[in-house]
Amino acid sequence: MNPQKTYTVDEAQKKLENYCAYQERCHKEVRDKLWGMRMIPEAIDKITVHLIQNNYLNEERFAKAFIRGKFRIKKWGKNRLVRELKFREISKYSIDSALKEIDQGTYQQTLDELVRKRISQVKEKNIYKKKRKVADYLLYRGWESHFIYEKLNEYL
Known part of the structure; x- marks a missing residue:
């Protein structure tokens, strides 16, 4: 995107239709893209409403x-x-x-696989340090602590 280029509302609207058609986008990404195109707030609102009404943005x-x-x-x-x-x-x-898209059974199965895989990767002799390293890895990835420790106690 050329920083000197300016866009009419229709040009920006077409560009954003293509942007949203290529991949699902959230409202924030669309607003940021329009700000980057140096559009005024009224134009941003108009284009965003158009994208929502025509189901480009959901x-x-x-x-x-x-x-x-x-x-x-x-x-x-x-x-x-x-x-x-x-x-x-x-x-x-x-x-x-x-x-709700995530099936609870698949969720638990995925956690189980991750715990077993990570336990085999961590080369720590001390069992408490090993548990800590595996737990830290999974916590960083957003897994719930009570599920993690339940699985760790099952395997270690």
Whole structure:
């Protein structure tokens, strides 16, 4: 994007339609993109309303896609997923709705796999230090502490 280039509302609208069609976006990403294009607040509001009305922009759909992807690919826990969505200014309703996308059985199975894998990777002799290292790794990835310690006690 050329920092000297200016856009008409119609040009910016077309550009943002393509931006949103390429991948699910949240409102914050769209606002930031429009600010980067040096659009005035009235134009930002007008374009955002157009994108929502024409279903290019849907916060709940974004939240669901985000949660499915980050859980399946990066294996993030619910705490991390919620934190990342709040950072993107997603509403509590959309976050709660999106969290229902995760099957509880799959969630526990994924945690189980992560715990076993990490235990085998940590080369610590002291059992308490090993537990601590595995727990820190999983806490950083947003898994709930009571699930982590339950699994650690099961395996160590």
